[in-house]
Amino acid sequence: MLVYDNYGKFIQAASAASALREASAAMRTRCDALRESALRAKALSERTQERLSARREVVEQLRGVRGLIGKLSASLRSAPALEALANASAATATEGEDARTTIAEYVEAKEVLDALGAEGSDAIAFVRAKKRCDAAMEKIVAVLKARARASAIGGDEDDGASKSAFGMSDEVCLELLSALKVSQDELVDDFLMSRKKKLDDAIEASRKSFAELASTPVSERNLKDFMSALNQSFLGEFSNASEAFKKLFSNVNSARNALVKFTKDAFGEYFAFIREIYAPHVDKTDMIAASSSADLLNPKQLMCAMGTMAADLASVHRSVPEAALGDRAVETIERAVRSRVGAAFMCLERDLVRELDATYVAAKAVSAAAANRASGADAATSKSLLHRFIALSDTLLTSVQTLLSDVESLMDERPILISSWREEFAYAVRGHFASLIHALVSRLIVGSPIAPNPAPNPTPLRTPLAVAVDEARESSSKTPPPPSFLLVCARMCAFLHTSATKHIADALTKMFPASSAMGGSFSLDETRAMCESASHVLLMWYVEQSAQRISFMIRKSLTAVDWSKAREPREVRPLADYIADDLATIENECAQVLDVGEIDSGDGSTSFVADGAFTPVRSTQSSVMCAVIKRAVKSYVECVRCQTFHTKFAFQQVSLDVRYLAERVLFRFMPSGQFESDVYERRAIEILLKELRSACELRACDPTPMDKAVGDRILEKI
The missing domain is CATH 1.20.5 (Single alpha-helices involved in coiled-coils or other helix-helix interfaces)
Incomplete structure (x- = not known):
């Protein structure tokens, strides 16, 4: 289915x-x-x-011959065209585009003309054409170069050269010169030279403007406005020159390098002028020539001006970064700030030198008044040393506070300007303060036979204090400083140890916490140790000078007498009165400068008694007076041990003098017992007086003592 x-x-x-x-x-x-x-x-x-x-x-050769035939035809035709262009007048000059085409055709045919029209060539036609073209091109190049030079030097200004440039613009002229392989280095140099002159003129105009501004007080000068005006003229001119240069020579290979070199040279003058205005002390070899405190630039205005400069230079730095203008601006700002700080320290040192000189003059007046024993002079100079010490210490603290305020203003006004070198700035300020303290201590200890430990290490620069140290050393080699001046210097060193250096260190730590944690040249512990040692050295020098002066009188008093012919004593010799006058002068000087204070007795009575006349001296009135008395009595002991008292009258005369000295003279200057250490000082002096009496007995041939009643009557008459 x-x-x-x-x-x-x-x-x-x-x-x-x-x-x-x-x-x-x-x-x-x-x-x-x-x-x-x-x-x-x-x-x-x-x-x-x-x-x-x-x-x-054969076919390919035929094809090349066809192209060559075209080039040869163009080469032969270029000669009449170039001649017509070179011979054209300004009124009938070819239009710019046609002239450009003609020159461009010559550039294309130039290779053929150079190859076939060289000397010895069989091409007669090409030889003739080359000669005609070269002659015409020389004229055309001259016109193009003239136009380019006129444009480079004159800027946008029009002159005759612009009318004969075949109707071409500046850019086309330079383009054709480049195509013709004509060197433009000369044009570049002419352009930069002309613009450099304009920049120099701008700086010169600003310099004249500042000269007018300098006649006004420093407080009324507006440094920021002056910097703005300078930048407006100089940087504006440079910007115009830079833009024109890039527009004209953009196709020149070496133009960039030339522009960079031009920028560096031009701004070298610019930064040098700024340093001249805002950092006038940075290049000075003699630091003493720095301005006074009244001429110092306001720190806030200075930093505002530096900030204006840095902001205005930013665009130029971006335009020509190879010139590294940013780094040079930072360097200029750093030098200006360092110059301002250095000048402030110079002014501080000058103020201290002025006060030290005034103190020296006052000390000489005190010494002269003491030598003349004129009551009027004593009254007039009773507090002059204290006033000079107060003035000196106040000058130091006030000037330091002002300087620290200036430093803080320099940091806080434009912090970004010093952010890259803030640590170096902190170290520089701390170093300045360290040098200041060392130089001041060096001036205070000039002439001292013993150097403190640690010894001061001042700066090797030629600062006011350094110059003062050299002058004081030369002067002290001829005339030692007055003892009262040493006392003021010792108190000043003690003030530096206890107060001034700690105040400065705390202020620096607060201002520069980072640099303090990292270390620095200002070490508080070392500086205080140096000041403390210098104070002790000066006190010891003052004590030794005073004691030597009394010892000299004691020695002369004992050696000037023929003790073998001594008569029965009827009065006390003048020696004790001389000692009293000298001790009164010392007491007056110490009372003006030193505090009463508490003496650190160290290990207690053992040290005072065992060391006798040579226990440590503290910066107090009581300690200095006791040190001088102990040395004077000890000197008396040694002078007595060098004598021989042949008769009992000689022994009685010396004993009477010693009794008067102990009971009537030294008693007035002995410690009052207000302090615990006074007990040990009195005990040491009493031991020395006992030693003196014992020496008198040992050196006497007949130690028959004077009747006590007779001695009392003699002393009561005084």
């Missing part, structure tokens, strides 16, 4: 298969025919290739 039902379909399928078989056979027959045709065409092509291969080189 299935076969019967689909029988029609089977018949159609059989018919379609038979038709497909017949079509396939016909297609195979056609493909065979086409294969035979392709084989015949291949054979024909191979035979043709074989025939043409021998003639291919």
Whole structure:
């Protein structure tokens, strides 16, 4: 049933298969025919290739000759066109585009002319054409260079050269010169030289403006406005020059290097002028020539001006980063800040030198009044040493406070300007203060035979205090300083030890906490130890000088008498009165400068008694007076031991003098007993007086004492 039902379909399928078989056979027959045709065409092509291969080189040469003929024709035609262009007047000049086309055609034909028209060439026509083209091109290049030079030097100003530039713009002239391979280095140099002159003129005008501004007080000067005016003229001129340069010489290979060099040179003058105005002391070899405190620039205005400079230079730095203007600006700011701080320290040192000189003069007056024993002079100078010490210490503290305020203003006004070198700035300020203290101590101890330990190490620079030290050393070698001046210097060193250095160190620690934690050149412990040692050295020097002066009188008094001819004593010799006057002078000087104070007795009575006359001296009135008395009595003892008292009258005279000295003279200057250490001092003096009496007895041939009643009557008459 299935076969019967689909029988029609089977018949159609059989018919379609038979038709497909017949079509396939016909297609195979056609493909065979086409294969035979392709084989015949291949054979024909191979035979043709074989025939043409021998003639291919000739065909290609003919093709090149055709192009060369075109170039030769253009080369020969360029000579008349160039001559016409070179000889054209300004009124009948070719239009700019035509002139540009003519020169461009010559550039294309130049290679052929150079190859075929060289000297010795057989192509006579090309030789003549090359000579005509070269002569005409020399004129055209001269016109183009004149136009470019006039544009470079004169900027946008128009002159005669612009009218004879064949109607072409500056850019086209420079483009054609570049195409003609004409060197533009000369044009670049002319351009930069002309613009450098304009920048120099801008700085010179600003310098004249500042000269007028300098006649006004420093407090009335507006440094920020002056910096703004300077930048407006100088940086504006530089920006115009930079833009014009980039526009004119953008295709010149060496132009960038020339622009960078020009920028460095121009801003070298700019930064030098800024340092001249805002950092006038940084290049001075003689630091004494720094401005006075009244001429110092206001720190806030200075930092405002430096901030204005840095902000205005930012755009120029981005335009020419190779010139490193940012780094040079930071360097200039650093030098200006350092100059301001250095000048402030110079002013501080000058103030201290002035006060020290005044103190020296006052000390000489005190010494002269004491030598003359003039009551009026004593009254006039009774407090002069105290006044000078107060003035000296007040000058130091006030000037230091002002200087620290200036330093704080320099840091706080524009903190970003010193952020990159803040630590170096902190070390510099601390170093300045360390040098100041060392230089001041060096001046105070000038002439001292003993150096403090640790010894001061002042800066080798020629600062006011350094100069004062040299002058004082030269003067002290001829005339020793007055003893009262040593006393003021000792008190000043003690003040530095107890108050001033700690105040400065605390202020620096508060101002620069990081640098303090990392260390620095200002060491509080070492500085205080140096000041304390210097104070002790000066006190010892004062005590030794005073004691030596009394000892000299004692020695002369004993050696000037022929004790073998001594008579019965009727009065006390003047020696004790001389000692009393000298001790009164010492007491007056000490009372002006030193505090009464409490003496640190150390280990107690043992140290005072055992050391006798050479116990440590403290910075108090009582300690200094006792030290001088003990040394004087000890000197008296040694002078007595060098004498021989042949008669009882000689022994009685010396004994009477010693009694008067102990009971009437030294009693007035003995410690009052207000402090615990006074007991040990009195005991030491009494021991020395006992030693003196014992020495008198030992050196007497007849130690018969004077009747006590007779001695009392003699002393009562005085």
